[in-house]
Amino acid sequence: MWSGPAAASYTGRRSELKRALITGITGQDGSYLAEFLLGKGYRVYGLVRRSSAGNPERIRHLEGQVHLLPGDMLDQPSLVAALDQAEPDEVYNLAAQSYVGVSWQQPLLTAQVTGLGVTHLLEAIRTVNPKIRFYQASSSEMFGRVREIPQNENTPFYPRSPYGAAKVYAHHITVNYRESYGLFACCGILFNHESPRRGLEFVTRKVSDGVARIKLGLAGELRLGNLDSRRDWGYAGDYVEAMWLMLQQEEPGDYVIATGETHPVRELVETAFSHAGLDWRKYVVVDPALYRPAEVELLCGDYSRARDRLGWRPKVTFAELVQMMVDADLERWEKILQPGRPVDGDAGAALLPPAR
Numbered sequence: 151m152w153s154g155p156a157a158a159s160y161t162g163r164r165s166e167l168k169r170a171l172i173t174g175i176t177g178q179d180g181s182y183l184a185e186f187l188l189g190k191g192y193r194v195y196g197l198v199r200r201s202s203a204g205n206p207e208r209i210r211h212l213e214g215q216v217h218l219l220p221g222d223m224l225d226q227p228s229l230v231a232a233l234d235q236a237e238p239d240e241v242y243n244l245a246a247q248s249y250v251g252v253s254w255q256q257p258l259l260t261a262q263v264t265g266l267g268v269t270h271l272l273e274a275i276r277t278v279n280p281k282i283r284f285y286q287a288s289s290s291e292m293f294g295r296v297r298e299i300p301q302n303e304n305t306p307f308y309p310r311s312p313y314g315a316a317k318v319y320a321h322h323i324t325v326n327y328r329e330s331y332g333l334f335a336c337c338g339i340l341f342n343h344e345s346p347r348r349g350l351e352f353v354t355r356k357v358s359d360g361v362a363r364i365k366l367g368l369a370g371e372l373r374l375g376n377l378d379s380r381r382d383w384g385y386a387g388d389y390v391e392a393m394w395l396m397l398q399q400e401e402p403g404d405y406v407i408a409t410g411e412t413h414p415v416r417e418l419v420e421t422a423f424s425h426a427g428l429d430w431r432k433y434v435v436v437d438p439a440l441y442r443p444a445e446v447e448l449l450c451g452d453y454s455r456a457r458d459r460l461g462w463r464p465k466v467t468f469a470e471l472v473q474m475m476v477d478a479d480l481e482r483w484e485k486i487l488q489p490g491r492p493v494d495g496d497a498g499a500a501l502l503p504p505a506r
């Protein structure tokens with residue numbers, strides 16, 4: 151196991167702790183990473199868009215511990231200002247339009263934020279302080295139509311969505327800035343990673359939330375798309391440690407972070423329903439409208455480079471992950487249903503057509 155600095159690591163600054171800036175801090179990964187870095191003694195800054203400032207649920211419990219700065223991946227001056235203010239040693243870019251299904255509906259926004267936004271940030275780092283260590287959230291969606299199983303850092307990319315294409319651009323531009331300017335820039339090619347903090351639109355959380363609502367009599371069915379696609383699902387809490395480890399190495403590099411197991415969506419569904427004592431066949435409706443225009447059929451990651459060089463390995467198993475998510479959603483709905491508490495439905499989302 152790699153033994154990096156266990157607790158707070160000091161920089162050249164007088165009596166100051168290491169500092170990190172996280173973009174996308176209000177998302178699932180941002181919230182886990184912020185907790186992780188605080189635990190290591192970092193001073194943690196988060197870049198927040200005006201619109202997500204109104205959605206701080208995942209980091210509400212860290213209020214007073216993380217320092218939020220206004221900014222937007224599309225607005226380079228705001229990135230420069232955030233870097234000037236935070237003076238980070240490390241920047242973790244977790245900001246993105248991260249929902250694959252939506253990327254067909256908003257292909258240009260996805261390209262701008264998920265793709266070009268990374269160049270804005272790299273340019274800002276290059277001009278403000280090229281010594282900053284940079285982590286880019288690359289994605290297994292870049293592999294797309296895979297021709298090799300499992301996929302590793304040398305597997306060719308063949309993206310199957312506007313999101314995947316934007317991530318390929320972001321990955322290559324990060325590698326290019328490392329090679330052109332000598333930036334300490336790393337790409338973590340993360341396979342699907344989930345948790346009770348996952349957004350409700352992603353399939354794991356849609357399923358765990360659906361199971362909880364059916365179990366508690368709040369819903370009678372769950373509509374899903376393609377049950378045959380296979381994913382390599384890990385626990386987000388495990389994966390943020392790998393992000394940090396990448397930036398503690400002597401040399402920058404790119405790493406696949408995965409579990410090495412692949413499961414069909416159907417197995418996810420079966421596992422989640424049976425954990426709640428339900429037969430999924432009675433409740434799941436396959437809706438062709440939820441199929442994607444192009445699908446990534448199979449993802450399975452080979453994380454041996456991360457294991458050998460970073461000493462990283464996943465801890466939570468697939469079954470433990472699914473059970474953790476179902477239990478968390480059952481608990482959440484039971485709390486919501488307590489007498490006297492209004493049900494906090496998402497009225498805005500209900501007006502939109504179902505997401506695929």
Ligand SMILES: Nc1nc2c(ncn2[C@@H]2O[C@H](COP(=O)(O)OP(=O)(O)O[C@H]3O[C@H](CO)[C@@H](O)[C@H](O)[C@@H]3O)[C@@H](O)[C@H]2O)c(=O)[nH]1
Nearest residue numbers: 248250289290291341342351352353354374375376379506
């Ligand atoms: N979201 C969703 N997916 C469904 C549904 N029914 C079937 N699926 C299938 O479930 C699979 C997983 O979909 P998502 O959970 O939306 O995740 P993703 O497309 O694999 O993308 C996630 O993982 C990437 C890493 O590989 C991330 O980069 C990306 O941001 C996202 O987190 C896809 O094959 C999708 O077609 C449904 O109702 N909703």
